[in-house]
Amino acid sequence: MKKILQLTLGIITSVGGFLEIGSVVTAVQAGAAFGYQLLWAILLGTVCLIFLVEMSGRLSAVSKHTIVDAMRERFGFPFFSIVTLGIVIVAFMVLVAELGGIGLSLQILTGIGFPWWAIPISLVVWLLMWKGTFSLIENVGSLLGLVTISFVVAAVELNPDWSSAAHGLLPTASGDQKAKYGFIAVSILGASISPYLMYFYSSGAIEGEWDETYLAMNRIISGFGMSFGGLLSMAVLICAALALQPRGIDVDKFEQVALLMTTALPKWGFFLFAASMLFACLGAALEISLAISYFFAQGFGWNWSEDLSPSRDARFAFTYTIIILLAAVPLLFGVDPIKVTMMSMALTSATLPLAIVPFLFLMNDPIYLGKHRNGWISNSVVAIIILISFVLAVISIPLEIMGG
Amino acid sequence: MHLVRDVLDKKLLDREDEEMGRVDGLVMQVSERSQPRITHIEIGGSTLGARLHPVFERLARRMARVWGPKRHEPVRIAWSHVKSAGKEIRLDVEAKDTGAVAWEIWIARHIIERIPGSGNEEIDDADQY
Amino acid sequence: MRTKRLLALSIVLIAACKSPTPDEQMDSIQSWLATAGLVGEAWLRHTTPDTYSRQTLELSHETLLQISSDLLKSPPLPLDSTTLDSVLTRSRGHIDQMARLIEARDVPDFARQLDSLRADQKTVHALADSLKPKQ
Numbered sequence: 049m050k051k052i053l054q055l056t057l058g059i060i061t062s063v064g065g066f067l068e069i070g071s072v073v074t075a076v077q078a079g080a081a082f083g084y085q086l087l088w089a090i091l092l093g094t095v096c097l098i099f100l101v102e103m104s105g106r107l108s109a110v111s112k113h114t115i116v117d118a119m120r121e122r123f124g125f126p127f128f129s130i131v132t133l134g135i136v137i138v139a140f141m142v143l144v145a146e147l148g149g150i151g152l153s154l155q156i157l158t159g160i161g162f163p164w165w166a167i168p169i170s171l172v173v174w175l176l177m178w179k180g181t182f183s184l185i186e187n188v189g190s191l192l193g194l195v196t197i198s199f200v201v202a203a204v205e206l207n208p209d210w211s212s213a214a215h216g217l218l219p220t221a222s223g224d225q226k227a228k229y230g231f232i233a234v235s236i237l238g239a240s241i242s243p244y245l246m247y248f249y250s251s252g253a254i255e256g257e258w259d260e261t262y263l264a265m266n267r268i269i270s271g272f273g274m275s276f277g278g279l280l281s282m283a284v285l286i287c288a289a290l291a292l293q294p295r296g297i298d299v300d301k302f303e304q305v306a307l308l309m310t311t312a313l314p315k316w317g318f319f320l321f322a323a324s325m326l327f328a329c330l331g332a333a334l335e336i337s338l339a340i341s342y343f344f345a346q347g348f349g350w351n352w353s354e355d356l357s358p359s360r361d362a363r364f365a366f367t368y369t370i371i372i373l374l375a376a377v378p379l380l381f382g383v384d385p386i387k388v389t390m391m392s393m394a395l396t397s398a399t400l401p402l403a404i405v406p407f408l409f410l411m412n413d414p415i416y417l418g419k420h421r422n423g424w425i426s427n428s429v430v431a432i433i434i435l436i437s438f439v440l441a442v443i444s445i446p447l448e449i450m451g452g
Numbered sequence: 453m454h455l456v457r458d459v460l461d462k463k464l465l466d467r468e469d470e471e472m473g474r475v476d477g478l479v480m481q482v483s484e485r486s487q488p489r490i491t492h493i494e495i496g497g498s499t500l501g502a503r504l505h506p507v508f509e510r511l512a513r514r515m516a517r518v519w520g521p522k523r524h525e526p527v528r529i530a531w532s533h534v535k536s537a538g539k540e541i542r543l544d545v546e547a548k549d550t551g552a553v554a555w556e557i558w559i560a561r562h563i564i565e566r567i568p569g570s571g572n573e574e575i576d577d578a579d580q581y
Numbered sequence: 582m583r584t585k586r587l588l589a590l591s592i593v594l595i596a597a598c599k600s601p602t603p604d605e606q607m608d609s610i611q612s613w614l615a616t617a618g619l620v621g622e623a624w625l626r627h628t629t630p631d632t633y634s635r636q637t638l639e640l641s642h643e644t645l646l647q648i649s650s651d652l653l654k655s656p657p658l659p660l661d662s663t664t665l666d667s668v669l670t671r672s673r674g675h676i677d678q679m680a681r682l683i684e685a686r687d688v689p690d691f692a693r694q695l696d697s698l699r700a701d702q703k704t705v706h707a708l709a710d711s712l713k714p715k716q
Contacts, residue, residue, distance in 0.1 A: 357571025
């Protein structure tokens with residue numbers, strides 16, 4: 049029974065991790081600018097993520113260490129500190145974007161500008177972490193996150209040409225606008241393959257006291273959970289391809305994204321969109337704050353656990369408190385969350401090797417995994433996809449900057 | 453025992469199996485007459501800083517003198533206290549006697565417990581360690 | 582020394598950030614005209630709330646103003662700038678009116694403005710096509 053309930057870990061990791069402002073904005077931009085042509089990027093990202101998340105769970109269940117524990121112990125503090133710096137900086141930017149996403153959702157619902165929401169939102173996020181337990185965050189997040197199924201409903205309502213859509217699952221070189229195509233592809237990959245997801249999932253496995261008997265469940269969770277997220281992203285892209293592209297609407301601002309479901313679901317589309325964004329970004333904000341704090345706490349050997357009250361893991365609690373407060377600051381100054389989103393997604397892609405290469409080493413280490421080490425398929429799939437992301441990022445990001 | 457692989461950066465557990473940080477550094481005694489041997493485990497920000505660059509070590513020392521449980525030296529635990537070394541290093545001392553958790557207690561008392569809902573009503577922090 | 586070089590490189594890179602081409606600006610303009618149109622339709626069908634609809638129309642108006650002035654300031658375009666300027670001014674006027682009519686909840690006038698906007702959209706589209714290289 050407990051194992052079945054663990055399925056919720058997969059769903060929230062997916063909804064909060066996969067479907068958040070990054071994946072929505074990139075999918076909408078892709079659909080609006082290129083129709084179905086970038087579905088392959090979402091597929092590639094999802095496949096890679098399924099492998100990575102499964103590995104994260106396997107590492108923790110077998111070695112009883114989190115990824116961060118193992119990274120410091122296996123590679124030593126100096127290397128660990130470089131990886132931490134890179135990952136934390138990018139993750140922090142994504143956190144700012146997520147809080148901004150919550151703010152923008154509230155803005156379109158109430159008319160009150162998102163900078164005004166920055167402080168109330170951080171307080172709520174902080175309170176949930178302060179008083180909540182890991183299971184509370186998991187379960188409530190999963191349930192609320194289910195409202196995002198409305199994207200799938202909307203996509204179906206719009207009556208897509210499914211065979212054209214299927215063609216989008218294979219990469220095609222776009223005609224003109226190559227730089228933009230490449231940049232959006234890179235951003236989709238960065239939005240899908242977010243390292244913070246892995247640290248969150250790995251810590252969740254330790255909180256849930258997983259052992260080798262959980263390995264099969266782990267595969268099911270990562271497979272279904274991440275596929276669910278991937279499906280949602282594809283639905284968003286399809287909605288944009290049908291609702292926005294034919295009208296020539298290219299997406300720059302959140303207000304335009306909000307029109308995604310108004311034609312497909314006239315009565316509720318707008319509100320379902322706002323609610324979906326609100327809950328998905330909230331889930332992501334919680335996950336990222338936790339993931340960053342885990343990096344510090346597990347890396348330095350502090351007590352950490354969402355199930356402990358804050359006075360029992362004081363340094364961990366202090367860390368996430370500071371992080372959430374700092375993340376609100378750019379929003380207070382009116383920094384555009386959409387711009388932060390696009391930048392952080394591309395940067396995630398560019399810094400993926402930093403997170404994934406050491407991780408792959410760990411996954412092949414007999415000390416941590418014994419007979420459960422990676423097979424050649426897992427290694428190859430991940431290595432190839434990360435290489436693709438990195439190369440695309442190195443080419444596209446400068447091109448996009450140059451191209452204005 | 454391979455020091456770097458088996459000891460350095462590993463988690464430390466005290467007599468009560470409570471976590472008390474990680475092995476941030478090792479102190480060795482080198483003499484002409486005998487083999488070099490480890491005398492102490494070292495824990496602390498300045499020790500970590502030293503492994504990166506002297507600049508970080510100086511910064512960490514300055515911060516440690518000025519903030520929190522003002523310490524002038526990193527925490528050192530004699531090697532003789534090591535009971536076993538496996539996935540974690542087990543010691544036969546209690547964490548609170550070593551100073552290893554001084555920062556945790558300081559932050560708990562001076563910052564966290566001043567915020568409502570921190571759960572400090574339920575425990576006495578001396579009991580935790 | 583190294584810092585100075587790094588700084589110089591960053592400045593060069595930032596300066597190299599091209600501003601959008603007239604082609605891209607026309608695409609942006611059409612995108613925002615379409616956005617205003619979609620919001621208009623959505624409001625008429627009661628699928629979007631008043632505040633959001635009004636604010637998005639205002640945002641469209643603002644953005645269009647900015648892009649148009651940038652576009653028309655730049656070196657002479659290979660198209661009829663006078664016509665473009667007047668049609669864009671007119672569309673902005675329609676959008677501005679639509680925003681006000683939401684407050685007044687005047688549906689028939691709103692619908693008329695939306696129709697005029699759609700007509701202007703077609704004109705802009707034709708002008709944009711003339712800018713693109715002939716196939």
